[in-house]
Amino acid sequence: MHCGMCLPTCPTYDATKLERHSPRGRISLMRALADGDLELGSEFGKEMYYCLGCLACETACPAGVNYAAMFEAARADIETSGVLAKPKRNFVRWFTVKFIFIRPRLLRRLGQLLYLYQVSGLQSLARKLRLTALLPQNLRELEPLTPTVRRYFSDALIREVETPTPRCHRVGLLTGCIQDLIYSEINRDTADVLLAHGCEVFTPRLQSCCGSLHAHNGELALAQEMARRNILAIEGCAGPLEALDAIISNAGGCGSHLKNYAHLLHDDLVFAARAATWSRKLKDIHEWLAEIGLQRPTCPPQPQRVTYHESCHLCHGQKVIHAPREVLRAIPGLEIVELPESNWCCGSAGIYNITQPEMAGRLLDRKLANLQRTGVSVVASANPGCSVQLEAGLRQAARDVRVVHPISLLAEAFRRTNPRTEVNRKSRCPDDL
Amino acid sequence: MSLSPDSLAVLRDILGEPNVLTQPEDVIPYSFDGTAALKQPAGCVVFPQNAPQVARVIKFARQNHLPVVSRGSGTGLSGGSVPVANGIVLCLVKLDRVLQLDEKNLTILVEAGVVTQKVADHAAAAGLLYPPDPGSMKISTIGGNVAENSGGLRGLKYGVTRDYVMGMEVVLADGQVVWLGNKCVKDVAGYSMKDVFIGSEGTLGIITQVLLKLVPKPAAKKTLLATFVRMDAAAEAVSAIIAAKIIPCTLEFLDKITIQCVEEYARIGLPLNAEAMLLMETDGHPAVVEEEARRMEEIARQHGAESVTVAKSAEESARLATARRSAFSALARMAPTTILEDATVPRSELARMIRFIQEVGEHHRLRIGTFGHMGDGNLHPTFLTDERNFEEMERVEHAMKAIFDFAIKLGGTVTGEHGVGLAKKRFLPGAIGEGSLDLMRQLKRTLDPDNILNPGKIFDP
Numbered sequence: 001m002h003c004g005m006c007l008p009t010c011p012t013y014d015a016t017k018l019e020r021h022s023p024r025g026r027i028s029l030m031r032a033l034a035d036g037d038l039e040l041g042s043e044f045g046k047e048m049y050y051c052l053g054c055l056a057c058e059t060a061c062p063a064g065v066n067y068a069a070m071f072e073a074a075r076a077d078i079e080t081s082g083v084l085a086k087p088k089r090n091f092v093r094w095f096t097v098k099f100i101f102i103r104p105r106l107l108r109r110l111g112q113l114l115y116l117y118q119v120s121g122l123q124s125l126a127r128k129l130r131l132t133a134l135l136p137q138n139l140r141e142l143e144p145l146t147p148t149v150r151r152y153f154s155d156a157l158i159r160e161v162e163t164p165t166p167r168c169h170r171v172g173l174l175t176g177c178i179q180d181l182i183y184s185e186i187n188r189d190t191a192d193v194l195l196a197h198g199c200e201v202f203t204p205r206l207q208s209c210c211g212s213l214h215a216h217n218g219e220l221a222l223a224q225e226m227a228r229r230n231i232l233a234i235e236g237c238a239g240p241l242e243a244l245d246a247i248i249s250n251a252g253g254c255g256s257h258l259k260n261y262a263h264l265l266h267d268d269l270v271f272a273a274r275a276a277t278w279s280r281k282l283k284d285i286h287e288w289l290a291e292i293g294l295q296r297p298t299c300p301p302q303p304q305r306v307t308y309h310e311s312c313h314l315c316h317g318q319k320v321i322h323a324p325r326e327v328l329r330a331i332p333g334l335e336i337v338e339l340p341e342s343n344w345c346c347g348s349a350g351i352y353n354i355t356q357p358e359m360a361g362r363l364l365d366r367k368l369a370n371l372q373r374t375g376v377s378v379v380a381s382a383n384p385g386c387s388v389q390l391e392a393g394l395r396q397a398a399r400d401v402r403v404v405h406p407i408s409l410l411a412e413a414f415r416r417t418n419p420r421t422e423v424n425r426k427s428r429c430p431d432d433l
Numbered sequence: 434m435s436l437s438p439d440s441l442a443v444l445r446d447i448l449g450e451p452n453v454l455t456q457p458e459d460v461i462p463y464s465f466d467g468t469a470a471l472k473q474p475a476g477c478v479v480f481p482q483n484a485p486q487v488a489r490v491i492k493f494a495r496q497n498h499l500p501v502v503s504r505g506s507g508t509g510l511s512g513g514s515v516p517v518a519n520g521i522v523l524c525l526v527k528l529d530r531v532l533q534l535d536e537k538n539l540t541i542l543v544e545a546g547v548v549t550q551k552v553a554d555h556a557a558a559a560g561l562l563y564p565p566d567p568g569s570m571k572i573s574t575i576g577g578n579v580a581e582n583s584g585g586l587r588g589l590k591y592g593v594t595r596d597y598v599m600g601m602e603v604v605l606a607d608g609q610v611v612w613l614g615n616k617c618v619k620d621v622a623g624y625s626m627k628d629v630f631i632g633s634e635g636t637l638g639i640i641t642q643v644l645l646k647l648v649p650k651p652a653a654k655k656t657l658l659a660t661f662v663r664m665d666a667a668a669e670a671v672s673a674i675i676a677a678k679i680i681p682c683t684l685e686f687l688d689k690i691t692i693q694c695v696e697e698y699a700r701i702g703l704p705l706n707a708e709a710m711l712l713m714e715t716d717g718h719p720a721v722v723e724e725e726a727r728r729m730e731e732i733a734r735q736h737g738a739e740s741v742t743v744a745k746s747a748e749e750s751a752r753l754a755t756a757r758r759s760a761f762s763a764l765a766r767m768a769p770t771t772i773l774e775d776a777t778v779p780r781s782e783l784a785r786m787i788r789f790i791q792e793v794g795e796h797h798r799l800r801i802g803t804f805g806h807m808g809d810g811n812l813h814p815t816f817l818t819d820e821r822n823f824e825e826m827e828r829v830e831h832a833m834k835a836i837f838d839f840a841i842k843l844g845g846t847v848t849g850e851h852g853v854g855l856a857k858k859r860f861l862p863g864a865i866g867e868g869s870l871d872l873m874r875q876l877k878r879t880l881d882p883d884n885i886l887n888p889g890k891i892f893d894p
Contacts, residue, residue: 001765003467004508007572008548017480017526018459019507025462032461037474043458062698063765 006057023057045084054345055316079218101209111181115149145392147182155205157188168198172234172247177209179384189411190250202238212257241277250285252311252383286323297413301333307374310343311383327406331413337374348389364393380406436476452480466509470820475516484641492608503635505574511854513634545576561647564591568758582632584850589808590682600644606881635887651716655726656744659733660707667709668783670736671807683714684808691804694763699756760804768817776840777811777849797832811849853891
């Protein structure tokens with residue numbers, strides 16, 4: 001099937017009008033490789049890394065083509081073949097994909113160092129003295145993107161087991177790697193919202209990256225290792241997966257990959273069955289709340305105009321489209337303004353804004369222009385990558401717009417409902433209503 | 434003849450370096466259009482930005498006897514824009530400006546590479562309607578629509594692309610740029626030369642600009658969905674609606690397999706257990722719409738409709754139409770290869786044709802999903818097959834021929850809206866007869882004596 005229905009939804013095709021930068025074109029190249037009509041070379045490699053992996057094509061595809069699987073396999077082939085190998089690229093890949101992001105303790109240490117650098121004033125001093133100008137060009141361009149690291153990470157904010165009264169559900173909570181460092185409060189908010197919905201929350205103190213970074217960058221073996229670790233972590237904290245009602249992710253990009261563990265580990269003798277259970281239980285937080293019955297905070301309305309930016313992997317990858325909007329609608333006083341092109345990639349796309357700054361910048365500009373059209377002062381986004389990208393873009397454009405997770409807005413409303421308890425552990429099961 | 438470095442240097446000189454693609458990774462994605470199982474890599478792909486550039490490329494190609502295949506977004510369904518070996522693919526997507534919307538004359542002037550949806554959006558913004566709405570309108574280009582004389586879901590009441598083309602700019606095979614037609618509703622000054630190029634599939638000239646007619650947007654619209662236990666009952670209902678002198682804007686048919694595939698994609702609550710479904714839409718003056726909807730419901734029920742429901746909102750109507758437009762692609766969920774046919778019969782013969790398609794499928798042990806624009810007699814029986822299974826592909830060939838022969842016997846045609854291209858080439862003589870084919874050949878020889886424009890498509894010279 002090559003009908004071309006994916007073309008108008010592909011950000012790189014839209015920007016270039018070249019078939020090779022489209023899903024249909026990329027698939028034709030993969031097929032040419034498979035048929036022996038094309039040799040795997042650096043041009044093919046570059047093309048596959050020019051793809052954002054936003055999966056808008058999967059939403060558009062009436063034929064249900066599984067682009068994500070083909071794209072991950074193609075990137076894995078590229079890495080095995082070494083056609084893109086260069087000393088600098090090799091080092092950066094080794095340091096990020098193969099070193100830092102498989103060592104959660106080290107990642108947190110690095111986070112603490114970065115925190116000290118930022119709070120001590122060294123960062124602003126370095127920026128004022130233009131020391132950042134001494135950095136190599138691509139790092140210099142990326143420096144303003146550096147997000148603010150939080151003082152406390154998820155393990156300091158969330159106890160391993162938190163139990164509401166009454167208890168209606170038992171869920172595991174995944175806190176992510178980057179989100180744990182730069183948006184740990186979102187994880188606390190998620191736990192609070194779950195507690196308010198009668199969910200007992202199990203949160204392993206030390207969690208690994210979900211492995212999406214590895215899978216999307218051609219390191220499938222490492223992605224499998226991360227998957228096994230996460231399954232073990234949740235089991236270690238909450239017991240057998242079967243006994244849980246759900247495993248919760250609050251990051252669109254991670255959730256999309258986490259749901260794929262069944263496929264990722266399908267031929268792993270020890271883990272295949274557990275991975276299948278895992279995938280069945282894995283729920284995006286918004287999706288889960290809709291499933292168990294979203295509870296509306298009863299606080300007095302606080303008028304606010306909010307728009308919602310869709311994370312690609314939440315809407316295209318997980319097909320969770322209405323639930324986050326429902327969460328926003330449940331908050332008293334919130335007026336939701338639809339964002340034009342809300343499901344068009346913001347350019348963050350995992351580490352795409354680092355590897356392809358030019359295209360990422362064009363997409364960010366497009367997103368910022370659409371945000372401006374809504375005239376709101378708050379944009380809700382449910383993926384840390386998008387939030388970093390949007391915050392950086394808004395900061396550079398000197399626009400006073402707050403970027404916030406829908407669940408944080410909901411948690412705030414629950415806290416306003418019940419101001420005396422910082423953490424809202426009083427819950428009502430839907431059955432009691 | 435292959436493209437020499439010298440030829441490529443000339444093309445780069447005309448178009449600029451980035452607008453001439455030759456690397457395999459750049460060119461392979463242009464080896465096909467939307468048609469299954471047709472593939473041929475091009476010698477190079479070039480992107481002109483304006484008509485003078487097109488003219489220079491064509492002149493150069495003619496001097497050097499290089500074949501030129503024009504192409505828009507590559508969504509055609511008969512292989513019309515599949516490249517010719519070592520030839521030039523002239524991709525017009527960068528001629529994408531909307532030049533003028535004339536609200537006094539109800540026309541819009543656009544470049545050939547403008548996407549059909551954009552034409553529709555511009556018209557809608559001015560309270561007007563551009564009626565032709567082919568299934569691929571979100572990405573197909575208007576130049577491609579004109580070259581293929583595309584149809585769509587509204588053909589029954591509003592006609593096809595041809596009915597909306599008032600004029601065009603064409604680059605001829607000798608590189609001359611000519612303007613054909615104008616904004617006059619009436620014009621009989623000589624032959625209607627624009628009509629020669631509509632549906633010419635890129636074999637007679639390169640269309641670079643199009644002047645289109647627009648109509649006022651209908652004030653009201655109503656969408657009905659009827660289900661049937663038998664496919665031929667749905668066909669009979671359609672014939673009865675036409676015989677009752679009702680011309681709704683849409684009368685779309687989907688069989689069970691198609692309904693299931695479309696529902697799996699669109700998830701809009703289509704009736705999964707129905708054997709057949711009719712999507713009926715009437716538009717116009719609110720009172721007329723009410724009356725027509727009521728009578729269509731009545732007729733559908735008289736012909737055994739199990740249920741008739743009315744879309745509750747404009748959004749629901751739009752969702753139904755969009756879902757229907759995805760039918761062809763959605764069928765690809767069922768099998769690796771989907772071969773889409775375009776047999777068209779007079780509307781009085783619909784039930785016979787539908788029954789015949791079912792019988793042929795059973796006889797040749799093939800799965801056929803059938804949908805189509807029943808209101809205009811245009812059916813799309815789609816073979817769900819696998820091009821790697823040669824034995825089955827042979828049966829597909831036999832079945833296809835049987836369906837075409839029967840359609841012709843009923844006074845129909847082998848292609849209603851997809852064009853001949855490569856896919857229907859061998860069926861063309863049987864459909865139109867030698868006299869008609871000879872006339873086409875003479876025309877081709879006159880306009881393109883060196884046979885450089887999309888050679889080998891529609892017929893051999």
